[in-house]
Amino acid sequence: MFKYKDKSIVVDYENGYLFRIDYLSDRELKFTSLKERTDGGPMTETETYFYKELADDIFFVNWVEEAGVVVSQILDFNKMEVETFMTWNQEDARGKRGYLVNHGEIRFP
Template sequence: MTDFTGRTAEVLFETGFHFKLEYLSETEMRYTSLMPDTKGTTEVVTITQREITDGIYAVSWVEKAGTTVQHIIDTIKGRVEAFMTWPDSEAYGGHARLYHQGSFTWLDNSDAPMSRQDLVVTFYERFFNQKDISAADDYVSEETYLQHNPGGKDGREACKTGFRYLFEHDLSDAHYDIRHVVTQDDLVGIHSLVKVSTTDVGTAAFDLFRVKDNKIVEHWDVLQPIPHDKSNPREMV
């Protein structure tokens, strides 16, 4: 079992929930809201943590308000799933339930730069799943951004302009489900399943990013639509 004691993480969920988690000891954690409306709100909770398998952990706690939370954390892929229940007399069974997922990024101290993998995964979640165009300002180089997609253009502003239109039209309901993340030297690759709607079979996507000086400076991608009639039963991602 890997003890999280002394480590700090940032979690950013697709639903917009955004927190800093400080693991104070094997049994205590402080969570602090990073959301604009509740920024700085904090609570120390008693936690139970256990290893599920290599690199994947379960951490659970009960908040003062009575909300029960369980995080399933994949430290290799930088992903987190959260299961929450809280008392609600109007809900079925007297409890309301919420499931959401997002990115999990080790910070360790607020002044340390993110790893290349953490930087790219955080950008990917904010930009593509949250449709947060400002993520490009935070993580994409202003001076140099080379785009290899034949339909795209170089430059951060071109990236923002192009995707702002797509997020308002063709990709307004798109979801990017990260399945694999690989890192080599200054390159980070993300293999994902992209669905533009709930009825879409999906597209297998591989995005490759080059990172320099803590900024994304180059991008390649390969897209393979998933056919409705497959002769091979294996998943493509």
């Protein structure tokens, strides 16, 4: 069982993105942008996610958004940090996939 099920976190990324993530169950999360998005992404979406505890309070979390964006995170609740890798279809990119690697801080709302 995911330790943070029925809990919420706020993720504040270095690039200015700010999201609230609500872990609705062991398999469903809802993310909500807390700032207006300029990248065309959704303001809120509910997704099925996968998680794996890698070490005490360190989790790998992954989901695929409706538009096909793949989000993979390492959540370190010991340091209250997150590393996120996102990838999406992009015809002019190498392998036809665009990507973003982003670091952020985690806090509880």
